[in-house]
Amino acid sequence: MNNKKHESYKELIWMLAITDFKLRYQDSVLGYLWALLQPLMMFLILNIVFSSIFASGGAIEYYSLQLITSLMLFIFFSEGTSAGLSSLVNKAQLVTKIYVPRWTIIVASTINAALIFLMNLIVIIGFFAYYKLMPDIGSILMFIVFIIALYVIILAFSLIAAPLYVKYRDLTIIWSVALQALMYLSPIIYPLSMMDEKWHPLMLTNPLAFIIHFNKEALINGHYATTTQYITFFSIVIAVLILGIWSYNRNAKNIAELI
Amino acid sequence: MKKRNKQKNKNNNIAIRVEKVSKTFRVPHQKINSMRSAFVNIFNKKTYEEFIALDEISFEVKKGEFVGIIGKNGSGKSTLLKILAGVYEADKGKIIVNGGVSPFLELGIGFNPELSGRNNVYLNATILGLTKKEIDEKFDEIVKFSEIGKFIDQQVKNYSSGMKAKLAFSVSIHAKRDILLMDEVLAVGDVAFQYKCMNEFEKYKEQGRTVVLVSHSIDTVREYCDKVIFINDSKIAKSGNPEEVCDEYILKNMTKEQIEEQGVEKEKKKREKE
Numbered sequence: 001m002n003n004k005k006h007e008s009y010k011e012l013i014w015m016l017a018i019t020d021f022k023l024r025y026q027d028s029v030l031g032y033l034w035a036l037l038q039p040l041m042m043f044l045i046l047n048i049v050f051s052s053i054f055a056s057g058g059a060i061e062y063y064s065l066q067l068i069t070s071l072m073l074f075i076f077f078s079e080g081t082s083a084g085l086s087s088l089v090n091k092a093q094l095v096t097k098i099y100v101p102r103w104t105i106i107v108a109s110t111i112n113a114a115l116i117f118l119m120n121l122i123v124i125i126g127f128f129a130y131y132k133l134m135p136d137i138g139s140i141l142m143f144i145v146f147i148i149a150l151y152v153i154i155l156a157f158s159l160i161a162a163p164l165y166v167k168y169r170d171l172t173i174i175w176s177v178a179l180q181a182l183m184y185l186s187p188i189i190y191p192l193s194m195m196d197e198k199w200h201p202l203m204l205t206n207p208l209a210f211i212i213h214f215n216k217e218a219l220i221n222g223h224y225a226t227t228t229q230y231i232t233f234f235s236i237v238i239a240v241l242i243l244g245i246w247s248y249n250r251n252a253k254n255i256a257e258l259i
Numbered sequence: 260m261k262k263r264n265k266q267k268n269k270n271n272n273i274a275i276r277v278e279k280v281s282k283t284f285r286v287p288h289q290k291i292n293s294m295r296s297a298f299v300n301i302f303n304k305k306t307y308e309e310f311i312a313l314d315e316i317s318f319e320v321k322k323g324e325f326v327g328i329i330g331k332n333g334s335g336k337s338t339l340l341k342i343l344a345g346v347y348e349a350d351k352g353k354i355i356v357n358g359g360v361s362p363f364l365e366l367g368i369g370f371n372p373e374l375s376g377r378n379n380v381y382l383n384a385t386i387l388g389l390t391k392k393e394i395d396e397k398f399d400e401i402v403k404f405s406e407i408g409k410f411i412d413q414q415v416k417n418y419s420s421g422m423k424a425k426l427a428f429s430v431s432i433h434a435k436r437d438i439l440l441m442d443e444v445l446a447v448g449d450v451a452f453q454y455k456c457m458n459e460f461e462k463y464k465e466q467g468r469t470v471v472l473v474s475h476s477i478d479t480v481r482e483y484c485d486k487v488i489f490i491n492d493s494k495i496a497k498s499g500n501p502e503e504v505c506d507e508y509i510l511k512n513m514t515k516e517q518i519e520e521q522g523v524e525k526e527k528k529k530r531e532k533e
């Protein structure tokens with residue numbers, strides 16, 4: 001019985017995620033290409049504006065490559081958290097008209113974001129192929145671990161934010177402003193090395209900045225974080241996840257009445 | 260008259276047991292639904308009124324019973340159903356539900372107009388708790404019952420509202436849970452379809468499955484229910500025999516003129532003759 005329940009939750013999550021995914025791309029390759037236009041346009045604009053600033057004098061090799069890698073990671077974060085934030089309200093019917101565990105709805109929205117990221121990964125691979133750069137195997141494994149960590153952060157944020165959004169309907173506006181700030185607080189358009197060394201530890205406590213910075217470093221330059229840095233990073237990720245689960249259990253109880 | 264269900268074990272005979280369940284809603288005078296208003300009103304005292312939707316309700320439903328819940332608007336019927344479905348949590352009291360519940364508070368939960376009928380069947384059935392394998396097995400049956408036919412691969416946005424309802428209903432019926440909770444969802448589809456649905460529910464009884472129906476259609480309740488619960492002002496006013504409870508409900512909730520028009524007395528006599 002219990003096993004069957006878990007099985008059906010898995011199927012429910014997958015069904016919700018894949019449905020949103022299909023709707024986004026309308027089940028076609030052209031739909032996928034169309035959906036790629038937005039991140040690519042963003043990349044193009046940032047690349048034109050900032051490559052001349054940061055890459056002048058050959059300060060950074062592979063600026064475009066760094067930019068597209070960081071940008072795709074950031075878009076994963078930004079779309080994942082935004083979708084997670086509004087997941088319960090968007091699927092209000094599933095909250096008020098039937099009982100499914102509410103976390104399944106939140107998890108489904110983040111899985112959908114992860115699927116979109118996996119599609120965007122093709123673009124990153126394409127860029128690496130274009131520059132004829134083959135990252136070493138260690139950095140690719142690191143990349144996978146970082147993606148999982150990033151997913152965990154998105155999930156934790158969504159578990160916190162989705163029930164709160166039911167109560168505070170202006171959270172989307174607040175979060176979109178916060179995302180803007182986070183974009184500039186993470187080394188996406190600029191390399192961390194542009195900053196004074198004394199700010200690095202502070203910058204890198206932001207897990208998003210950490211992931212973006214060390215992904216670029218590992219994939220492109222073959223530099224890795226130190227053990228202490230890894231320990232700090234993973235402690236933060238786990239702490240955020242625990243906070244997410246705790247907050248969800250606290251706030252998700254009566255949302256059917258508020259939604 | 261009605262067939263007894265086949266359950267032999269007496270302790271196992273109960274499908275739903277509700278013990279002294281209460282539910283109170285807090286209705287704030289000034290609803291705070293944004294960070295901005297929470298911030299602006301940070302020093303203001305929050306005042307609210309309490310609305311008691313259910314007040315120590317207790318009842319039992321046996322397996323295989325067809326139970327109707329009646330009462331005027333706002334009396335707590337839907338709240339009760341939502342508590343049984345697990346959507347709301349009761350403040351006090353105990354609820355025991357034996358078996359899988361298929362809530363029918365609305366048809367076609369999760370239906371997306373952009374998707375085809377086929378995809379929507381899979382989506383809706385998954386939400387109702389079926390696995391992909393089960394849906395694969397039942398798919399043809401679902402489509403046949405819904406009378407949708409060749410339109411199954413069209414987008415649902417092109418369906419008429421009746422078609423949508425039929426498809427949704429068909430999926431729900433095939434979810435095959437032990438307990439069905441319905442909130443006024445029978446008013447869809449044409450007469451023939453409604454008849455077909457009620458027949459389906461009759462079959463449920465024989466299979467020892469339970470139906471709880473919230474309805475304003477007293478005729479339906481009289482005809483199909485084994486037991487009726489009349490909720491008035493958050494409490495159970497009367498429960499038991501459908502005819503008696505329905506009469507009580509009509510007497511309590513209609514004006515004299517309306518009752519005369521309805522001819523409750525006449526109907527009673529008519530029944531006695533029969």
